[in-house]
Structure formats: structure tokens, C-alpha cells
Amino acid sequence: MEQYVIKGGSPLYGEVEIGGAKNSALAILAASVMTDETVTIENLPNVRDINVLLQAIEEIGAKVERVDAHKVMISGSSIQDVTVDNEYIRKIRASYYLIGALLGKYKKAQVALPGGCEIGSRPIDLHIKGFRAMGADVDIAHGLVCAEATGLKGTHIYLDKVSVGATMNIMMAAAMAEGKTVIENAAKEPHVVDLANFLNSMGASIRGAGTDVIRIVGTDKLHGTEYSIIPDQIEAGTFMFAAAAAGGNVLVKNVIPKHLEATTAKLLEVGCTIEEFDDAVRVISSGKLTHTQVTTLPYPGFPTDMQPQMAVVLAIAEGTSTITESIFENRFRYVDELTRMGASIKVESNIAIITGVEKYTGARVNAPDLRAGAALVIAGLCAEGVTIIDDIHYVERGYEDFEGKLRGIGAQMEKVCSDKELQKFILKVS
């Protein structure tokens, strides 16, 4: 049973290096099997969801060579099976990208219905609508999504809701369909652009990624490539919010500042100073913060994956703030845990009304999901006393060496595996 244990109250100073984007990497790894040639992926984050997907890719017969923690070579030439199912893949959301990838290449895929974080009902009807519009038969049976087509045909697809997953999944299948596909009301997230760039480097023809209309001309064959994943905007934003809440001066390195504009704008509003460089941002915070209003929206709006971290900052900011969650209906499950640490938050429907308190006090809390778990860590960093966080396997799905990187900028934090280690840490810091 692993836990994070944190002694709060130290401001954060120094530099932190951001890794590759988990949500880009998941789609790109799935798309890597769409060629029989070798694909080399660099700047891969070494996190649990990535390792689960790589294992699933290996299980269907692809060759996966982990060159080092952040580099992998994949060859899809030896794939014999298009059925993807194991107890781990059922728990990750991005398993659905293998439907688009395998359907595009083999015109057939059977993939376990995706799991992921419990942040609301997460249908995949738009993905299925897209595959059906291209001529595939899609059924759900025995917990698997079964898709098959005699020939995939390009078509016009309008997404009723902006969906990152549906945009990327349809893009993959369309890259190997016959003729032209147009996706309208497409998601514009940086990882949509990253996947399009990756597929284009394999010989696909995708134009317009990053706008709401994406045009894809299908091809029969894709070739090998070498590709480096973009930096993770959510990991970067998490460290920026950590610096804001705990106070201090932190240089967040290896980022694309443009991808962080919504986060930067909110940090300026609450009273931080931000300096932007070509591939880094510096956050300077006195720890004295002020209230603001936030609404989560598809990119370039404020990301839903940063919402819990923002709430942790606002809960110790002077005045009353509101957060409106417009993407997922169940993304305030961390509020009860934060209340145990002293926060004053009332949730009405999809709005959290936050009355700033002077400080958090350390408590034993549970990480309810990936981003909320990271947010509780931030609360622990600025709490009075010791915070113990359970269920950190959620956090490890998306953050590589979170405790090590935070220690590198001055946090007093450890991952412990036993009560003995926990007591040793408490003795050390008290």
C-alpha cells in the first residue's frame, strides 16, 4: 500500500523539467501499430497508463522494444490478433485508440470498453458514430467494442460535442480509409495536432488539425518514422499551480508556453507573476492570492484536467471564487477530501462555490482520481502539518516521479510503502 506523505509549509524554489504529454503519447503509441515498419517514439512519459498500453500492444503481437525509460521502438508487422483485452487495459480510457488504429489498418478491431478515471459517465457514442459513418459495423458485446468493415470509406462527420478522443480516434481510422474524410466541430487540443503531425510523418495526409475542421485523405499504407512527443501541458500546469499555492519561485522547463495560456491567465488573475521564455515559464508567488471565476472548456479554454488543481489554489485565496465544470458531470469528488483539510467549498450542480480560508491543515485523505490526487498533493504542500494521501496509484497513472520532482524544488514529501516508513518520515520532519 503506497502513500504520499507530505510535510507542508515549505515554499517551492528551483527548476522542474516537464515530460512528454501522456494523452498525446497514448494516441501516438496506438497509431504506431498502423505501419509494418518500425516507429521510434521519444520523450515518452514513463507513467502507468503508458506501460499498460504498451503491454496491450505487445500482447496482440507487435514488437515493443523499450530503448530506455523515455524511448520506445514499435513494429506492428507481427500483429496476429485484433482483440485487445486484459484486466489492466479495461481500466484505462485510452484503450479506445486501438479501435481507430486497428480498424484503419486491419478493418477489424475488438477492444475492451474503456475505463479511466471516475469523473462522470464517459460514453464513446461519438467515436462509434464516426466509425459507422465510414461504413464499419460496430457492436458492443461481452464488454468489447467490436468494429468491422469490408472497406472504410471517407465521409463528412459532424461531432455533436467537442471530443478529444472521438476526434483523434476517427482521425486514425480515416488516415487509412478510402477517399476524403472531413471532421467538423473537431477538438483543437495540442495533442490532436501532435497526433496529426505524427501520422503525417508516417505518410498520412491530414490538414487543419488545431482548427475545428480537419480534412484527411486516406492512404493504403503508412511508413515508419521517428517522433518526439510534445511536453505535457497538464503536468506543467500542475507544477505552476503548486508554486502558486505554496509560494516561491519555480522555473517550469521543457514546455510550450502557448499551450499554457489559459493556466497562465488564471495565475495572473489570482496575483502571481509569470515570466515566459521560449520553452519555459517562471511562476513567482508570494502565497497571497485573490479570488477569480473559472469555467472549464475545450482548448483553448481552461482545461478540465486542471480544474481540481485550480480549486486548491482558490480555496486559500482571499474572497469567494467559483469554478464551473462544463465538460464532465462528476468532477468535484475531491471536495470532501479538501474539506477535511479545512477548505470551504459548496457544490451546486456543476458549480463549486469556494470561500477562501487562511490555510489548509494536514489530514489523511484519499486520491479520488488522477488530477484530483495531484490537487490534494498541492494542498498538502501548503498545509500546516502532515498530510497522508492514499490511493496514489491514480496519480501514478499520469505523473512520472511526482514526489522526486517536487522534492527537487524544495517540497518535504516522500512516497512510502509501509507504516514503518511513514513513521520514519514523520519523525524526521517533526
Ligand code: UD1
Ligand atoms: C480526454 C483526456 C482527458 C480530458 C478530456 C477533456 C485522454 C486519454 N483523456 O478524455 O484527460 O479530461 O479529454 O479534455 O486523452 N463525450 C460524449 N461522447 C463521446 C465522447 C465524449 O458525449 O463519444 C463527451 C464526454 O462525456 C465529455 C465531453 O464529450 O463530456 C468531452 O470528452 P472527451 O473530450 O471525449 O474526453 P476524453 O477523450 O474521454
